[in-house]
Amino acid sequence: MKTITGKVTGLARDAAVSLKILTESGIVRLYSPKVLAGMATTLYQWGPHPAGGFKTLAQRAPDDVAIIDELGSLTFGELHRRTNSLARALRERGVGQGDGVAVMCRNHRGFIEASIAISKLGADVLYLNTAFAGPQLADVLEREDPRVVIHDEEFSELLGEADLRDRVIAWSDGEPGPDSLEGLIRSAGDDELDPPSDHGRTIILTSGTTGTPKGAPRPQGGVGAAVSLLSRMPLRSRWRCHVAAPLFHTWGFAHYQMAMLLGTTLVLTRKFDPEGALKLLADNECESFAVIPVMLQRIMALPEETRAKYPLPHLEVVASSGSALPGDLPERWMDQFGDNLYSVYGSTEIAWASIADPKDLRESPGTAGRLPHATIVKILDESGKELPVGESGRIFVGNDLQIEGYTGGGGKEMVEGLMSSGDVGRFDEAGHLYVEGRDDEMIVSGGENVFPKEVEDCIAQCKGVHECAAIGVDDPDFGKRLKAFVVREDDSVSEQDIKDWVKSNLARYKVPREIVFLDELPRNATGKVLKRELAADR
DSSP: OHHHHHHHHHHEEEEEEHHHHHHHTTSSOOOHHHHHHHHHHHHHHSSHHHHHHHHHHHHHHSSEEEETTEEEEEEHHHHHHHHHHHHHHHHHOOOTTOOOEEEOOOOSSHHHHHHHHHHHHTTTTOOTTTTTTHHHHHHHHHHOOOEEEOOOGGTTTTGGSSSOSSSEEESSSSSSOBBBHHHHHHOOOOOOOOOOOSOEEEEEEETTSSSSSOOEEEEOOOHHHEEEEHTTSSOTTTTTTEEESOOTHHHHHHHHHHHHHOOOOOEEEOOOHHHHHHHHHHTOOOOOOOOOHHHHHHHSSSSSOOOTTTOOOTTEEEEEEESSSTTTTHHHHHHHSSSSSEEEEEEEEEEEEEEEHHHHHHHHHTTTTTTTTTTTTEOOOOOOEEEEEETOOEEEEEOOOOOSOOTSSOOOOOEEEEEEEEEEEEEETSOOOEEEEEEETTTTTTTEOOOOHHHHHHHHTSSSSSEEEEEEEEEEEEEEEEEEEEEEEETTHHHHHHHHHHHSSSOOGGSSSSEOOOOOOOTTTOBBBOHHHHHHHH
């Protein structure tokens, strides 16, 4: 009886917390009985998927702006009608419930419209990374075998190595043809569709930094996922958000999903430009900005007089994810643009596990933050036993967003319902999570365990250093040793300066034996450093 009572009390407490968060964000609000009835019917028929979520926005706010991109703006009402037409046209091309449709688009309306239309058909959507090489794409498309590939015209040659059943052009600099998204939308009626009997999956690919990218079906987290994120990040209803992070990436995709609930206006541009992003934020009076850390680095690398032209008084949340914020970047950003920076730690497989808010980033530089609502994170040793506060071990996460497995089979290691993040870290006494590195990157140098990330973070704070990456390489005397690749702000810092800096801040065995200076670090489209290229080419 006590167990049952405890569960009921816990559920009631969780419901109360959720209602408070949803009300504060503006998701829960008063609507007319007619609008409420329509929304309830839509969600019952279509579920909390893009097809249903964006249809409810067309019912409750048809004239609100849904998308602003290089072609202009679309309202939620227009978006609903256009995706009805697109869904009908795709069905005429043979796309049905359970089929797969691949999308390889930059950030523009075509990405959103294709995603919603595919959802309306009950088909699976597979998001392709716009920076993948031809062989990677061919391998993924052979494995997933989509019925149609929707892609920007610029990727036509890259996709030439793949055996495609059908293709549709999403973005072209010329006049749209009959086999373009716009052509398909114009060719079909926009009458309401019947909901599918089953909902399609959303498949996001892993970064492929260690081989062929894996397909990770993303569960539809719905309101629970939104509550989790909003518990640590104060996004609000009907804000304008410049989503600079790629929409095919877990973080960009998360903001597209959140728009279903918040009624967010998504401000999009196909390619990121640091000053262009500041201008876009200013011109559209955006309240939020979804980025990957390298984008903030590029903005802060602009001349001071350029940054000063854009004070951004409306900007309240800068939401960063994809990799850790390096060095003193958080402090420099907040000193310039205010305490609005939030850093999210997670992965394609586990979504978000912790969130650092501005207070965390000011008080505990380098932290991955604290846990959001309804999230469990444990630090386990090699045998699966939980470690005490302060001790480092493998990070395992439990939430409503973790994948069930990869489309090609297999998955991340599980321990009692918790999924491995693939990282090593620890908690401090205040409840901050610290991520110390990938569990497969640790090296043993002269009998001592060394995580490259700790050394990277240290070097990044050295005066004159812009950014850094470190890898383990073979050493005849020590087994392994660290080799660091450094991008300098100028030539004033030398190899010895960097070694002395590390020696003064970390143990001697963590000092890299070799420093290589580069003009830039190799990265993928989501900003992750491609360490396999550093290991292979240097």
